[in-house]
Amino acid sequence: DTGVSQDPRHKITKRGQNVTFRCDPISEHNRLYWYRQTLGQGPEFLTYFQNEAQLEKSRLLSDRFSAERPKGSFSTLEIQRTEQGDSAMYLCASSLRLAGGPDNIQYFGAGTRLSVL
């Protein structure tokens, strides 16, 4: 399978614990996005990377959230001191942006469902 891969698929944690999710994009894609999706809502943008550079962060991304893409390949999203309001599906997407052109199609992974008890 050469699509976007996310791990784990499900995570249950207690309030106050830290959690980390991983995303492996499509191999030739230089852009990687994180979105959050709650029940009955569309995905909401959190942050994105072009190669290893984090280019944009949403105001939804509080100080407890941090994302990295150290070598421009896979990415991790960490949530510190989780709160019940963090319960959601965390989606990763990747795309290929060619120089001087707009972003191409974003391909999504299946997501990591986080439940904070």
Next chain:
Amino acid sequence: QQQVKQSPQSLIVQKGGIPIINCAYENTAFDYFPWYQQFPGKGPALLIAIRPDVSEKKEGRFTISFNKSAKQFSLHIMDSQPGDSATYFCAARDGYSTLTFGKGTMLLVSP
């Protein structure tokens, strides 16, 4: 502020019917309008997309109609099938920025 408004929230049609899902946007800088289909437990998958220089685009049974002056666009599914039952999201993007999604429409196609 919700930049992409989607309706209806849910929709039930019989097999063979033509469900229509509507979206309206406010940001005139949006220049790319995709529709995504999402099945339970899966991530969204691109279905079809349009740019504002055309008024209609067809791919198989799926058609996007686009009205730039009204800042509205819609998805039509011809000859709908039970396998089309899913949640559909419209989205919009302004050039180099990220996607802004609507809240989604849950479609049920009854046999």
